[in-house]
Amino acid sequence: MSRRAVALIGARSGSERVAGKNVRLLAGHPLLAYAIETARQAGVFERIVVSTDNEDIAKVARWYGADVPFLRPAEYASSTSPDIEWIAWTLPRLGERFDLFAIVRATNPFRGPDVIRRGLEQLLATPEADSIRAVELVKQHPGKMWEVTIDGRTMMPLLDQSHLDVAWHAGQYQALPRVYVQNSALEIAWTRVVEATGTREGRVVAPYVTQGYEGLNIDDEDDFELAERLVADGRARLPVVEREPYPAAS
Numbered sequence: 001m002s003r004r005a006v007a008l009i010g011a012r013s014g015s016e017r018v019a020g021k022n023v024r025l026l027a028g029h030p031l032l033a034y035a036i037e038t039a040r041q042a043g044v045f046e047r048i049v050v051s052t053d054n055e056d057i058a059k060v061a062r063w064y065g066a067d068v069p070f071l072r073p074a075e076y077a078s079s080t081s082p083d084i085e086w087i088a089w090t091l092p093r094l095g096e097r098f099d100l101f102a103i104v105r106a107t108n109p110f111r112g113p114d115v116i117r118r119g120l121e122q123l124l125a126t127p128e129a130d131s132i133r134a135v136e137l138v139k140q141h142p143g144k145m146w147e148v149t150i151d152g153r154t155m156m157p158l159l160d161q162s163h164l165d166v167a168w169h170a171g172q173y174q175a176l177p178r179v180y181v182q183n184s185a186l187e188i189a190w191t192r193v194v195e196a197t198g199t200r201e202g203r204v205v206a207p208y209v210t211q212g213y214e215g216l217n218i219d220d221e222d223d224f225e226l227a228e229r230l231v232a233d234g235r236a237r238l239p240v241v242e243r244e245p246y247p248a249a250s
């Protein structure tokens with residue numbers, strides 16, 4: 001039995017740390033174009049929907065082949081609005097039902113379509129999971145993190161290590177438990193999860209471990225500059241965008 005999946009690309013206006021982030025140019029195209037092209041090249045989605053509160057962003061999305069059936073209400077587009085709000089608002093308004101949805105963020109330009117294909121295959125092969133989410137090994141291990149007392153005079157380990165013969169903060173990284181941190185490169189979930197749990201991920205989450213720059217998320221200006229260097233140096237690849245650049249951005 002085939003499963004119907006929809007790609008949801010959130011692209012609200014008003015980014016605070018990187019102005020106009022979703023439509024900022026990287027190698028000649030707005031970031032949004034690479035998310036749309038990644039979803040298209042993955043070949044697993046019945047529909048690619050961009051959710052935005054801004055008509056100018058909607059025009060860019062449509063230029064690159066995405067569907068923008070409506071604008072997102074302002075109350076679901078603030079810097080503090082959780083994703084579940086616009087997802088739960090969007091899904092029932094698409095006019096058709098989908099079994100799965102993926103959040104394909106414009107801020108992860110090096111994710112690539114193969115990550116989406118493999119992530120979907122992994123989720124389908126993990127029937128006990130409600131969703132799958134991208135993670136990567138931490139570089140700063142929580143076993144070496146500390147809490148400083150209010151007066152700033154002393155500190156204590158963030159994690160209780162009193163049961164250990166050798167505290168994690170005193171050990172080598174290679175000897176510590178493997179700990180992963182989430183990144184925003186991949187999120188795929190069964191749509192039933194949204195209604196059943198009021199969350200976008202559900203109760204059982206499968207890990208998709210990203211490699212290299214797949215998990216690089218553009219959160220601030222330093223991240224954007226890094227992305228530009230990676231492209232210029234050939235250390236990371238962007239999806240090939242087959243359309244001409246959006247006219248206003250050329």
